[in-house]
Amino acid sequence: MRRTRTPVVAGWFTQDGAEGDFRLLGTRCSACSAVFFPREDDFCRDPACPGGGELREVPLSRRGRVWSYTDGRYRPPAPYPSDPEAVWRPYTLVAVELEAEAMVVLGQAAPGVGVGDLAVGMEVELVPGVLAEDAETVWTTWHWRPVTS
Numbered sequence: 001m002r003r004t005r006t007p008v009v010a011g012w013f014t015q016d017g018a019e020g021d022f023r024l025l026g027t028r029c030s031a032c033s034a035v036f037f038p039r040e041d042d043f044c045r046d047p048a049c050p051g052g053g054e055l056r057e058v059p060l061s062r063r064g065r066v067w068s069y070t071d072g073r074y075r076p077p078a079p080y081p082s083d084p085e086a087v088w089r090p091y092t093l094v095a096v097e098l099e100a101e102a103m104v105v106l107g108q109a110a111p112g113v114g115v116g117d118l119a120v121g122m123e124v125e126l127v128p129g130v131l132a133e134d135a136e137t138v139w140t141t142w143h144w145r146p147v148t149s
Contacts, residue, residue, distance in 0.1 A: 023059035
């Protein structure tokens with residue numbers, strides 16, 4: 001039986017290709033150059049925008065610096081898929097500053113990375129991840145992993 005790979009939220013990241021091709025997808029306003037994640041398809045969210053621009057999909061930086069981090073000790077609500085009968089394991093959340101886009105993006109740390117492995121200002125990179133899986137579906141997402149080289 002082949003399991004379906006399903007993004008937790010469609011259109012927020014690329015899913016095909018090698019790890020190096022994996023990117024979060026945002027939008028850039030052509031009128032003011034503001035970048036948004038999650039993507040925005042209807043209007044520019046920048047209150048200083050003069051208006052009249054187009055919103056175009058843009059891949060975001062794959063690397064950034066830890067802005068903040070914490071451990072999650074609660075079972076999050078939907079759309080997070082989770083079996084309420086399963087034992088809950090804490091996870092690490094990382095807020096990453098993408099310098100080129102002038103924004104902070106939240107995500108989970110890669111498996112095996114805990115709060116003791118992180119520091120504010122540390123360089124991290126985006127990697128594909130698995131949020132949950134069952135016999136039919138693998139729910140995919142993104143993770144942040146410390147850069148080692």
